[in-house]
Amino acid sequence: MSRLLIRGARLLGAEAADLLVDDGVIREVGSIRVGSDVEVLDADGLVALPGLVDLHVHLREPGREDAETIATGSAAAAAGGYTAVFAMANTSPVTDTAEAAERVLDLGRACGLTEVVPVGAVTKGLEGGELAELGLMARSRAAVRVFSDDGHCVHDARVMRRALEYVKTFGGVISQHAQDPRLAGPDACCHEGEVSGRLGLTGWPGIAEESIVARDVMLARHTGSRVHVAHVSTAGTVEVIRWAKAQGIDVTAEVTPHHLALTTDLLAGYDPVYKVNPPLRPTEDVEALRAALADGTIDAVATDHAPHARQDKEHAFPDAAFGMLGLETALSVVSEVLVQPGLLDWAGVARVMSSAPARIGGLAAQGRPLSEGSPAHVTLVDPDRELTVDAAESRSRSRNNPWHGRTFRGAVVATVYGGRVTFDRGATSRTHRPLTTASTPGADL
Ligand SMILES: NC(=O)N[C@@H](CC(=O)O)C(=O)O
Numbered sequence: 001m002s003r004l005l006i007r008g009a010r011l012l013g014a015e016a017a018d019l020l021v022d023d024g025v026i027r028e029v030g031s032i033r034v035g036s037d038v039e040v041l042d043a044d045g046l047v048a049l050p051g052l053v054d055l056h057v058h059l060r061e062p063g064r065e066d067a068e069t070i071a072t073g074s075a076a077a078a079a080g081g082y083t084a085v086f087a088m089a090n091t092s093p094v095t096d097t098a099e100a101a102e103r104v105l106d107l108g109r110a111c112g113l114t115e116v117v118p119v120g121a122v123t124k125g126l127e128g129g130e131l132a133e134l135g136l137m138a139r140s141r142a143a144v145r146v147f148s149d150d151g152h153c154v155h156d157a158r159v160m161r162r163a164l165e166y167v168k169t170f171g172g173v174i175s176q177h178a179q180d181p182r183l184a185g186p187d188a189c190c191h192e193g194e195v196s197g198r199l200g201l202t203g204w205p206g207i208a209e210e211s212i213v214a215r216d217v218m219l220a221r222h223t224g225s226r227v228h229v230a231h232v233s234t235a236g237t238v239e240v241i242r243w244a245k246a247q248g249i250d251v252t253a254e255v256t257p258h259h260l261a262l263t264t265d266l267l268a269g270y271d272p273v274y275k276v277n278p279p280l281r282p283t284e285d286v287e288a289l290r291a292a293l294a295d296g297t298i299d300a301v302a303t304d305h306a307p308h309a310r311q312d313k314e315h316a317f318p319d320a321a322f323g324m325l326g327l328e329t330a331l332s333v334v335s336e337v338l339v340q341p342g343l344l345d346w347a348g349v350a351r352v353m354s355s356a357p358a359r360i361g362g363l364a365a366q367g368r369p370l371s372e373g374s375p376a377h378v379t380l381v382d383p384d385r386e387l388t389v390d391a392a393e394s395r396s397r398s399r400n401n402p403w404h405g406r407t408f409r410g411a412v413v414a415t416v417y418g419g420r421v422t423f424d425r426g427a428t429s430r431t432h433r434p435l436t437t438a439s440t441p442g443a444d445l
Contacts, residue, residue: 003038004380004419008251009048009309011344011370012347019048021376024419029372041379041427043382046413051083051377053357053366055172055175055254057327059085059116061107063092068307068397070104073327074113075395078304078422080327081379081412083357084115084366085305090151096121096132098140105142113422117361120144120218122163122174126152138170148175149232151277155181164225173252173347173360175228178237179278184208189318191264192277199267201317204279206234213237217244217251229253229358231304233278235288242297252360254302255289257326257333258402262286262387266402272313273402274305274318280307294343300357303330307398314426316382324402328394331379332387333403335410339383348381354379376419380427382430387411 008017011029020028020038031369034040040390060265070087077085087104089095089158095104101118108116120137124130126149137144147167154160154176184204190196192203213229217240220227229241232253258276263283266274274280292298306323313321334353338344343354358367368374387408414427421428 003417004041004376004421005032005034005038006041006380006416007042009043009046009380011048012350017114019370019378019418021416024376024428026370026376029370034419039421040412041380041416041421046380046382046427047338047346048370049081049346049369049379049381050354050365050370051415051417052081052331052353052379053363054082054083054305054327054359055146055300055357055361056087056271057087057091057305058307059087060091060307060364062308065368066145066397067309067312069105070116071111072395072397073114073305074108074111074259076327077114078415078417079412080329081331081381081396081415082114082327083377083379083415083417084363086119086146087146088150089119089121094121094125095119096124098133098136099144101142101144102136102140107237114417115362115363115366118142118144119175120147120153122147123150123159128154129158130158131159131166134172135162135170136297138172145172146175147172148177148230150175151178153177153179153181155213156353157219161219161223163224164227165273166221167421168223168225170376171362173226173228175230176212177230178209178216180208180210180212183211185316189275189279190267191281193264193282195267201267201268206236206281206285209234209278210236210240211435213240217241217249219247221247226250231256231259231278232289232298233259233281234283235285236396238288238292238297242292245297249378252299253297254300255293255298256302256304257297257330258324260286260289260293261333262402263336270317272315272317272429273324275322276324277322289344290338293338294348299352300360301328301330301333301352302332307396308400309398313400323400325396325398327396329389329403329408331412332383332408332410335383336408340409376416378416380414381410382413383410385411385413
């Protein structure tokens with residue numbers, strides 16, 4: 001494999017330095033001179049983060065390759081700075097066997113743009129009844145550690161209890177889509193409140209999420225097992241998780257960029273691009289989610305990248321599919337709503353978008369500090385670069401992009417996965433410019 005020099009990157013909490021990558025590993029960090037046989041990424045003024053890790057994406061293959069494939073989803077992931085993504089099990093067929101998980105793994109490896117980690121279903125066919133082949137999936141080549149019926153809640157407490165007991169035996173985790181189906185059924189498509197009343201849309205009350213999370217943290221305590229809360233969307237859920245963590249219960253949680261930035265008011269025009277599950281919530285919830293991510297109550301940002309073909313999404317609001325794209329814009333949204341206002345620094349971004357999700361998902365080779373001997377998974381970010389989102393330019397096969405037309409400050413410039421450049425917005429051709437903090441580069445990170 002060819003060698004790569006990442007020149008002059010701003011490392012977290014350290015001086016700017018060059019990184020020499022050989023055979024997929026960071027060999028040297030410092031001031032490095034190389035010959036002309038080495039590919040160079042000019043990272044002057046760019047922040048180098050450990051490669052981003054996304055615990056929650058929908059890649060739609062097998063079954064809905066018209067909406068996304070593992071290849072197009074991997075390209076979108078690389079463009080978003082991701083070096084690992086966890087592919088949810090709600091494909092067709094469902095990832096509920098060892099063979100299905102291995103197939104997703106192999107398709108991801110064949111693309112080679114990012115690590116594609118299969119998530120196994122908790123129950124057969126996501127039907128909520130019988131447990132899927134959890135042990136076989138764990139012992140397969142795919143070594144599945146994260147299990148989820150995402151898109152559906154594991155609503156039967158007895159099934160959830162057994163699943164938690166089972167995955168404990170091999171250090172797995174259940175990622176729960178918390179939605180009590182009796183409190184928020186299939187027609188529920190809008191946060192239950194003033195807006196749903198005014199628009200005449202069926203409400204999806206926060207209590208449908210909070211009551212399941214409260215039950216699940218108690219089941220995690222009872223079983224001594226590990227539960228992860230997918231796409232937290234309300235202030236009440238934050239309170240439950242904060243309490244559970246204070247009791248020492250083994251619970252982790254993720255929040256999406258859209259729940260950190262968009263509110264239920266956007267539904268006023270009935271644009272189905274804003275229809276997502278769980279729904280967009282009011283400002284008070286958004287503020288609580290931002291604060292919870294900053295103080296560590298919520299561990300990670302996960303996109304819930306949910307591509308949909310036009311024929312599924314472009315309908316009257318109640319009939320449209322749930323979900324929105326997220327992979328290519330996540331870092332820019334986090335930069336805009338958390339870094340610019342001072343709620344997170346870049347070390348904090350590395351925590352919530354790389355090291356914490358890697359730890360939760362059991363990926364030892366991801367989320368590591370960029371030091372000698374670490375695998376070369378690197379995301380280069382320009383904190384000041386403006387990015388205007390154009391849905392037509394997406395690498396995703398789908399166009400349900402809620403950020404179309406928005407301009408963000410802060411963008412991924414290049415991604416290195418296993419020592420190979422998988423995305424480059426021009427880092428190889430950038431002109432040199434001075435570091436913004438010349439005396440102590442990295443001090444503001
Ligand atoms: N998050 C979404 O809005 N959609 C998800 C599944 C789901 O959680 O409904 C999808 O697969 O499209």
